[in-house]
Amino acid sequence: MAQTGTLTKRQQNLALVTLIVAVVLEIVDLTIVNTALPAISADFGAGAEAVQWIVAGYALSFALLLMAGGRLGDSFGYRRMFLFGVAGFTLASAACGLARTAEELVAARLLQGATGAIMSPQALALMQVLFDPLERVRKLALFGLVGGLASIAGPVLGGILIDANLFGLGWRLIFLINLPVGLLALVSGWYFLPDRRSARPAGFDAPGMALFGAAVLGLLWPLTRAEAGWGAREWAALACAAPLFALGWRHVAARVAQHRPALFDPALLAILPFRLGMAISVAFAAANAGFLLTFAFALQAERGQSPLTTGLLHMPFGLGAMIGIAVLGRNFLPRYGKWVLVAGGAAMTLAAGGVLAGIGLLALSWPVLVPLLLLTGLGMGALSGCIMPVSVAQVGNDHAGAASALLKTAQQLGAALGIALAGSVYFAWNNALGLPPSTGAFTVIGLLLALCVIFAAQLPEKIFNKRG
Structure with a gap:
């Protein structure tokens, strides 16, 4: 068991790898399932409600327990709760892979989200313990890069595993692959993570x-x-x-x-950029989750594509998102402020509409769809990469941690809401007006993205000139 102050550079780096593995587990499991949904639905004969809860249940339980997860670490120790979360997540993954019915899979996904909410906050808390402030900036940038790659890798990995069908397990492999990874994180965490907790835990609500x-x-x-x-x-x-x-x-x-102790401080919502940032977070997360669900399902159900092809077609979207976050948002936000969010939201609206119409209604060829996917990702990255810095720009340092946790909670709740809204329209559409379900789902996704643009336009012209 490592103690703070006794860690060598090698041990610090091994501890960092342990935390990165946990972050990858959490992010990949949020996105990997979309590719497998048609196969899961066919295997269980699951209806639309179960399909939506397989995805939304994870995001919902994660969101509801995320803030409590952080406070559990403050009270009982970050390393202890990290190991507890990883162990629970690994067992929940096994339950997902061994589920015999759609109901069992939904219950296991709820458990995955709950244990992920215990695991995830400890990673950032342990970063505070492991590295000094200057080192932390570089390591957090690495976290962001790995997180972006993990979000791309999820659907691709899902497609590869389902297509490989090793040992006849099919879609179950997307969950069972977490077992060796989780065990590795447990062993590494036990040996390399320092045992620390907050001197002044905040308590629970x-x-x-x-x-x-x-x-x-x-x-x-x-x-x-x-x-x-x-x-x-x-x-x-x-x-x-x-x-x-x-x-x-x-x-x-x-x-x-x-x-x-309270779940959050309502005074935070009196700060205009934070209040609008919360609204943008919910609407954007709902639109993005709804788009990814519809995209993965429509490719297979409306175009007859394999899970592997579906996963690979997520790559231009993910590439565009990484460029949007790392290049567009970072370079243009200080100069153009809220208009970067407005432009990103507008670009994502138009391009996502073209992608979903191109899958079903227009039956566009891949050479046309791929650039549209890249543009969708660029818009998504430009918007999503700016939400956090804009939202907390005028939040005082004393409330920075609470504000960040509240924003992440809002994003997860928004994702669950988007899956419920877009998924319900998609599965209930039934070729209404002679249009395919993907076109129907975009009526919801487009409205949510339009709300992002409207909320972003209400932000003050000068965002970064005042702090509380």
Whole structure:
């Protein structure tokens, strides 16, 4: 067991590799499933609701427990909770790979998301322990690069594994491959990660988590039931969502006023760039997750492509996203401010519409679709790479950690919402108006991206000139 202050450079680098492995596990498992959904649906005879929950369940449980995961590390130790999260994630992956029904797979995916939410915050906390501030900047840049590559690798790896069909396991390999990787992270983490915890843990707000969790479920569950049709239960759940959100808001405001641990500080939303950044985060994450789900499913269902081809066609999108984040956002945001987000959102709207129309309605050839995918990724990267710096530009240092955690939570909730919305329209569309489902799904995705553009246009002209 390594102790802080006794680590050599070699041990620090091995610890960093351990944390990177965990980050890759988390990101890949969010994107790898899209490629496998048609195969999973066919194997289980699963309906639209189960298919959506296989993807959305992971993002939802991750989002609801993410802030609690960070505070567990503060209270019980970052290394201990990291190992607990990795072990739970590995076992949940095994449960996914061994699932006998769609319901069992959904339950295992919920467990994956929950344990991922315990694992993920410890990685950033341990970065604080392992490296000094200047080293940390370089290592975090490496995290960003690896995260971008992992998001591209997920669908490609999924396609390769399904196409290989090793030992006749088919889609199950996309989950079972996590077992050796998780075991490696456990052994490495035990030997190389320092044993540290916060000297002043913030505490928990379990009632706040329960209220907001119930509100989100009340909103998402009816949306995934669109294909089956809404009855009294679905309308009742939807009607309860708004009051539960209001109760949750009052609860956290009261906890903050009483100087007790709260899920978040409502005062953060009084800061205009942060409030608009939260709105952009939710809308963008919903649009992006909805696009990736529709893209992967439509390629196989509407164009008859194999999982391998579907995975490979994610590469130009991922390449464009990396260029958008690393080049466009970083170089143009300081000069042009909010207009980089506006332009990125507009470009992604037009290009994503062309991609989805090109798959089904127009049946465009690959030489035409690939540049459109690259442009979609460029727009996505220019928008997504700017959301975090813009949102926290006027947030004081004392609230920087809480603001970042809240933004990441909003992104995961947005992803679950986008899968529910776009997935419901896609599966319930049934060639309405003579148009394929991919075209129908874009009505939702395009609206969400339009909201991103509208919210971004409301940002102040000068964002980076004031801090609280």
